[in-house]
Amino acid sequence: MHIVRSIDEMQQWSANERNLGKTIGFVPTMGALHNGHSELFGRSVLEHDRTVVSIFVNALQFNNSADLEAYPRQLEKDIVIAEETNVDALFVPSHDEMYPPNFSSTISAGDIAAHMEGLHRPGHFDGVATVVVKLLNAVSPDAAYFGIKDFQQVAVIRQVVRDLNIACQIVSVPTVREADGLALSSRNVRLTSEDRQEAVQIYRLLRELATLSLETPTSSADIKKAFITRLESSSNGIVEYVEVVDSQNLRPTITATTDSTICVAVWFGDVRLIDNISIDSSPS
Numbered sequence: 001m002h003i004v005r006s007i008d009e010m011q012q013w014s015a016n017e018r019n020l021g022k023t024i025g026f027v028p029t030m031g032a033l034h035n036g037h038s039e040l041f042g043r044s045v046l047e048h049d050r051t052v053v054s055i056f057v058n059a060l061q062f063n064n065s066a067d068l069e070a071y072p073r074q075l076e077k078d079i080v081i082a083e084e085t086n087v088d089a090l091f092v093p094s095h096d097e098m099y100p101p102n103f104s105s106t107i108s109a110g111d112i113a114a115h116m117e118g119l120h121r122p123g124h125f126d127g128v129a130t131v132v133v134k135l136l137n138a139v140s141p142d143a144a145y146f147g148i149k150d151f152q153q154v155a156v157i158r159q160v161v162r163d164l165n166i167a168c169q170i171v172s173v174p175t176v177r178e179a180d181g182l183a184l185s186s187r188n189v190r191l192t193s194e195d196r197q198e199a200v201q202i203y204r205l206l207r208e209l210a211t212l213s214l215e216t217p218t219s220s221a222d223i224k225k226a227f228i229t230r231l232e233s234s235s236n237g238i239v240e241y242v243e244v245v246d247s248q249n250l251r252p253t254i255t256a257t258t259d260s261t262i263c264v265a266v267w268f269g270d271v272r273l274i275d276n277i278s279i280d281s282s283p284s
């Protein structure tokens with residue numbers, strides 16, 4: 001596996017592979033790799049001749065410096081995981097390589113980024129959009145893979161890629177979960193053992209509410225109320241938001257239907273977890 005640290009070298013590596021007629025799949029990450037990432041790598045490896053993974057903790061998308069500081073970093077371990085999953089090139093640029101002192105242009109993610117994560121983490125999606133476009137320009141992949149756990153992120157990236165005519169297919173991959181249902185996240189390692197056990201309530205409740213909405217038309221207001229009351233009475237979790245949105249355009253909906261997705265953010269101590277469920281795919 002090639003370890004690439006500069007944008008120039010990354011661009012050259014990709015150009016070379018393209019000249020050899022190879023297709024390139026790309027998985028951008030912030031490291032602290034887990035099985036959810038391996039799933040994305042596996043999809044790319046299956047669908048492309050070459051797979052590139054980037055590891056870059058993007059300061060621009062953290063609206064909270066304590067969160068940036070606490071973000072888990074484990075490059076040596078990540079290199080082993082990437083190697084084991086047959087990644088061909090690992091792009092690990094430094095902060096200065098991506099944002100040199102004279103860096104000044106950023107992308108504004110627009111309306112789709114205005115609520116949910118965007119509302120509670122101001123500037124987050126501008127940071128995500130900016131870094132993803134920079135990474136796509138460095139790697140020039142045919143396709144880039146993202147986990148649907150970050151439901152709004154995928155929608156923002158699709159919008160930006162479409163708006164800026166970037167020739168890259170955006171592929172969303174289902175959330176990988178622990179056996180008890182907790183969505184895999186790099187942040188899970190920071191949960192206390194008690195919070196880790198209680199965090200399973202998030203997906204349990206999402207499933208229950210999605211199943212209920214499939215059986216009986218349920219108002220979004222009732223879903224929000226039920227999620228908050230039940231989560232907070234059965235765990236230490238504090239709900240930051242619950243939104244029922246149209247799965248395509250992410251606009252809030254009045255009633256939960258098979259076209260809706262329930263999205264939540266919950267704090268356990270100083271760890272913020274997000275998750276979502278498409279009502280359509282809710283297990284009965």
Ligand code: PAF
Binds near residue numbers: 029030056131132153
């Ligand atoms: O989902 C993530 O890990 C990050 O937001 C991403 C897409 C790698 C951009 O920094």
